[in-house]
Amino acid sequence: xxxxxxxxxxxxxxxxxxxxxxxxxxxxxxxxxxxxxxxxxxxxxxxxxxxxxxxxxxxxxxxxxxxxxxxxxxxxxxxxxxxxxxxxxxxxxxxxxxxxxxxxxxxxxxxxxxxxxxxxxxxxxxxxxxxxxxxxxxxxxxxxxxxxxxxxxxxxxxxxxxxxxxxxxxxxxxxxxxxxxxxxxxxxxxxxxxxxxxxxxxxxxxxxxxxxxxxxxxxxxxxxxxxxxxxxxxxxxxxxxxxxxxxxxxxxxxxxxxxxxxxxxxxxxxxxxxxxxxxxxxxxxxxxxxxxxxxxxxxxxxxxxxxxxxxxxxxxxxxxxxxxxxxxxxxxxxxxxxxxxxxxxxxxxxxxxxxxxxxxxxxxxxxxxxxxxxxxxxxxxxxxxxxxxxxxxxxxxxxx
Amino acid sequence: xxxxxxxxxxxxxxxxxxxxxxxxxxxxxxxxxxxxxxxxxxxxxxxxxxxxxxxxxxxxxxxxxxxxxxxxxxxxxxxxxxxxxxxxxxxxxxxxxxxxxxxxxxxxxxxxxxxxxxxxxxxxxxxxxxxxxxxxxxxxxxxxxxxxxxxxxxxxxxxxxxxxxxxxxxxxxxxxxxxxxxxxxxxxxxxxxxxxxxxxxxxxxxxxxxxxxxxxxxxxxxxxxxxxxxxxxxxxxxxxxxxxxxxxxxxxxxxxxxxxxxxxxxxxxxxxxxxxxxxxxxxxx
Numbered sequence: 001x002x003x004x005x006x007x008x009x010x011x012x013x014x015x016x017x018x019x020x021x022x023x024x025x026x027x028x029x030x031x032x033x034x035x036x037x038x039x040x041x042x043x044x045x046x047x048x049x050x051x052x053x054x055x056x057x058x059x060x061x062x063x064x065x066x067x068x069x070x071x072x073x074x075x076x077x078x079x080x081x082x083x084x085x086x087x088x089x090x091x092x093x094x095x096x097x098x099x100x101x102x103x104x105x106x107x108x109x110x111x112x113x114x115x116x117x118x119x120x121x122x123x124x125x126x127x128x129x130x131x132x133x134x135x136x137x138x139x140x141x142x143x144x145x146x147x148x149x150x151x152x153x154x155x156x157x158x159x160x161x162x163x164x165x166x167x168x169x170x171x172x173x174x175x176x177x178x179x180x181x182x183x184x185x186x187x188x189x190x191x192x193x194x195x196x197x198x199x200x201x202x203x204x205x206x207x208x209x210x211x212x213x214x215x216x217x218x219x220x221x222x223x224x225x226x227x228x229x230x231x232x233x234x235x236x237x238x239x240x241x242x243x244x245x246x247x248x249x250x251x252x253x254x255x256x257x258x259x260x261x262x263x264x265x266x267x268x269x270x271x272x273x274x275x276x277x278x279x280x281x282x283x284x285x286x287x288x289x290x291x292x293x294x295x296x297x298x299x300x301x302x303x304x305x306x307x308x309x310x311x312x313x314x315x316x317x318x319x320x321x322x323x324x325x326x327x328x329x330x331x332x333x334x335x336x337x338x339x340x341x342x343x344x345x346x347x348x349x350x351x352x353x354x355x356x357x358x359x360x361x362x363x364x365x366x367x368x369x370x371x372x373x374x375x376x377x378x379x380x381x382x383x384x385x386x387x388x389x390x391x392x393x394x395x396x397x398x399x400x
Numbered sequence: 401x402x403x404x405x406x407x408x409x410x411x412x413x414x415x416x417x418x419x420x421x422x423x424x425x426x427x428x429x430x431x432x433x434x435x436x437x438x439x440x441x442x443x444x445x446x447x448x449x450x451x452x453x454x455x456x457x458x459x460x461x462x463x464x465x466x467x468x469x470x471x472x473x474x475x476x477x478x479x480x481x482x483x484x485x486x487x488x489x490x491x492x493x494x495x496x497x498x499x500x501x502x503x504x505x506x507x508x509x510x511x512x513x514x515x516x517x518x519x520x521x522x523x524x525x526x527x528x529x530x531x532x533x534x535x536x537x538x539x540x541x542x543x544x545x546x547x548x549x550x551x552x553x554x555x556x557x558x559x560x561x562x563x564x565x566x567x568x569x570x571x572x573x574x575x576x577x578x579x580x581x582x583x584x585x586x587x588x589x590x591x592x593x594x595x596x597x598x599x600x601x602x603x604x605x606x607x608x609x610x611x612x613x614x615x616x617x618x619x620x621x622x623x624x625x626x627x628x629x630x631x632x633x634x635x636x637x638x639x640x641x642x643x644x645x646x647x648x649x650x651x652x653x654x655x656x657x658x659x660x661x662x663x664x665x666x667x668x669x670x671x672x673x674x675x676x677x678x679x680x681x682x683x684x685x
Contacts (some may be wrong), residue, residue, distance in 0.1 A: 046659070072649070075434045093435075230547075234633040235541070235629060377633035378546075381546045381634060383634050383636075
């Protein structure tokens with residue numbers, strides 16, 4: 001009996017607690033920052049001071065399982081009100097009916113004119129509605145060791161042939177390798193620079209053309225035959241490729257401006273960047289987008305909109321990008337951009353003309369999440385051929 | 401009355417163990433992809449038919465067999481050796497017994513990350529030592545080579561799990577009366593014969609129980625594999641529980657993922673049942 005009483009008291013307390021938090025509007029927000037110096041608390045404090053009655057519960061969700069957690073939370077009915085999202089996830093989220101259109105709010109928003117041109121257009125949903133509010137962007141480019149190139153009398157590569165030539169000359173295995181390839185999770189955007197540039201397309205019939213298979217074979221050969229890529233490549237992710245570049249194991253790698261400050265800290269003037277090489281007459285690099293979205297399940301959509309639009313405005317957006325190390329989406333913020341060294345900003349801007357996003361369909365999520373990585377690892381380690389790898393990937397898009 | 405008192409425990413077990421099991425079984429008969437909530441439909445044994453035609457399933461099944469078949473005996477052998485050593489009289493024995501438990505007490509994720517660094521081809525200490533000793537000439541990509549990756553992880557798990565056996569076996573060893581050994585040595589039995597005829601029979605029940613428990617734990621454990629390789633390169637370190645996890649959680653294909661899990665449960669259940677029947681017979685004899 002005593003037990004029951006205690007239970008009843010506990011239940012009553014819990015209800016009271018829930019009721020009291022419900023009186024103030026709470027916006028649950030998910031984001032992912034790798035940077036340990038996290039300014040989110042400052043942004044939240046600033047927002048809450050400007051908007052009494054709204055509380056922000058911001059949660060930093062680890063990137064490696066960000067989408068696993070997000071999809072599961074959405075299906076489980078425990079989704080946040082708003083979150084950071086990327087374009088490749090948009091078709092899936094729309095199919096799940098999880099996104100709230102924000103077109104009307106954007107139209108009347110004071111910050112709209114300050115957004116960089118074309119960004120809203122790029123982020124439109126496949127059905128023409130606006131669900132995403134851009135928050136930051138990056139473009140992948142080629143990092144290279146300026147000092148090693150100079151010693152070897154080489155110029156930074158502008159084509160795939162020059163790239164291979166330089167990689168071979170700069171490889172002194174097992175101490176140094178020409179190129180740090182990301183064969184593990186998230187490496188598809190490096191792969192794209194070599195394969196999607198040569199006409200391969202993520203669509204039925206787009207990956208198994210002779211040109212696409214040959215382009216993929218060329219990349220595999222860099223690893224298997226030319227041996228200009230460290231043997232650990234099939235398992236290497238972001239941490240491994242940046243660590244290998246910083247400690248001098250690799251002379252080139254592909255990543256975006258987000259890692260530039262870290263690279264400069266380790267290498268100083270010895271690191272520089274150029275756009276990715278032109279391969280077989282074509283060029284492709286990944287436009288790395290990041291937006292904010294509101295979920296249709298949210299009970300506090302107006303408050304959530306206030307919060308996400310706050311993050312996309314001028315100085316707030318600059319503070320946000322200070323943490324992620326990426327580029328601001330606002331014109332006012334871009335003018336006095338001091339967060340990165342000039343040469344990396346230049347390489348980013350020069351890459352914009354041929355920067356693209358992956359096609360927006362539901363197979364793209366699986367391609368990005370698991371399929372590319374598994375197929376690439378099998379091909380690199382000789383378990384399947386280039387052609388089999390491309391067939392495997394194409395099957396994904398043919399299922400549509 | 402006794403059944404009344406048991407009822408709450410039974411109810412809780414039914415609710416948190418059997419209910420999800422039945423639900424999992426039901427889910428495995430559906431084509432259920434979480435991000436296509438409207439396309440979900442009943443497919444009967446369709447998922448199972450698909451599963452047996454799936455080459456990745458057979459690869460993962462093979463890997464699981466190697467995974468269990470090597471890890472548990474290796475852990476047991478190493479544990480037995482350690483227990484025999486720790487059972488001798490030597491100074492600081494208490495301290496040594498305490499220290500031996502460390503790998504078992506560490507969280508799996510910590511162990512996985514630690515061994516990833518040890519195996520790292522660029523900065524790892526293992527390659528450094530092997531190159532220094534001229535065993536290999538260039539760094540071996542332990543976790544990136546599909547022929548080595550699974551065995552590299554098995555070595556890690558052996559290290560993690562042997563203290564469990566060591567402690568269990570040590571307890572068993574101390575339960576063997578000293579007089580048996582005395583009698584045997586008076587009769588002139590060699591150390592080896594004492595081991596075979598006194599020690600082994602003495603700890604056999606412990607070995608059986610601990611071994612059975614370990615088979616179940618090792619079979620299901622995927623945290624170390626997941627952190628060290630994520631199942632790669634390719635499918636080289638996919639075991640069935642990991643494959644089920646990847647399908648269900650990363651691809652959100654719950655129907656198919658559950659099918660893998662259910663199939664594995666049945667396979668493992670068969671092994672457990674066989675084993676139980678065997679030990680029961682021995683107990684009765």
